[in-house]
Amino acid sequence: MHRPVLYHQIIHALRPSPAGLYVDCTLGAAGHAWGILEASSPDGLLLGLDLDPQALEIARTRLEPFGDRAILRQASYTTLQEQLRSLGWVAVNGVLLDLGVSSMQLDTPQRGFSFQADAPLDMRFDPHARLRASDLVNDLPEQELAQLIYRYGEEEQSRQIAQAIVRARPVNTTGELAAILINLSAGKQSAKSRRKKGSGRLIHPATRTFQALRIAVNRELEGLESVLPQAVAALAPGGRLAVISFHSLEDRIVKQFFRRESRDCLCPPRQPVCTCGHKATLIELTRRPVMPDPEEISQNPRSRSARLRVAERVSNSANMPAGD
């Protein structure tokens, strides 16, 4: 069976137990969901969300043995509160976010996520969404395209890349875009500048631009910022939130959110008296992110950038936000 990234660490972090209520916000191929349902047998319930109907189909088949204990919906995790309300779930024991693109999506060329095959430049998690990657590549003014590639891809060559794309328009396939990026990199970039910061690993010249387009098409960072407070509000005291991210932009958002929510006061440090009244809602359980061990990375090289952060909802009722 397909073992998803940091599987054991997720089960350990969420501590699924009988009669518990759990939400997998990014169901994918249901590897984590399967583990949560198994560990919460015989009567734990799981709500699984995914934007991708293809993922839901795979998940539905895989989770069949659990019958009614798995409730699956094609929906964005940005609607988490609404989904829980419709089920009458007031407080849940665990929420999981395993962000980004799944192996199934990457390995299906027609979805347009991968620069390893030639296919329409799509990149939508939700195939009914309006915006495709080709719309951004062909319609954005050069400067906006450069900003997008810089911001979401952390790509230092963003201006040259945007210029080369604009010159080559229309760019309609992953192969066409990858060729532009490879040509540009062959001419301009030294191997050193294509090394991933920190790891020293060489990365493909298309990696950062493809990442940037995918994040923008699916509004991934906005989605993450929207779901984190909803997840905290949904947790019962002692309930846990686990987030796996795959790049520094996501990890930074999660880290800052956890830090902020685990503090009682957010006033500037020199202010003598607290005026914000903020109360901690979380206890951070991972000061440093948990990463896959070398064995997992050797079995599944795609797991190498995964970073897991876990936090627990405080038990003190004085710290519950209004509405809990």
Ligand SMILES: C[S@@+](CC[C@H](N)C(=O)[O-])C[C@H]1O[C@@H](n2cnc3c(N)ncnc32)[C@H](O)[C@@H]1O
């Ligand atoms: C890394 S995969 C999850 C893999 C899964 N944990 C497993 O065990 O197979 C991420 C999934 O999140 C989905 N996704 C991305 N953005 C989403 C959103 N806003 N709402 C719901 N699902 C989303 C993607 O379609 C993809 O299937």
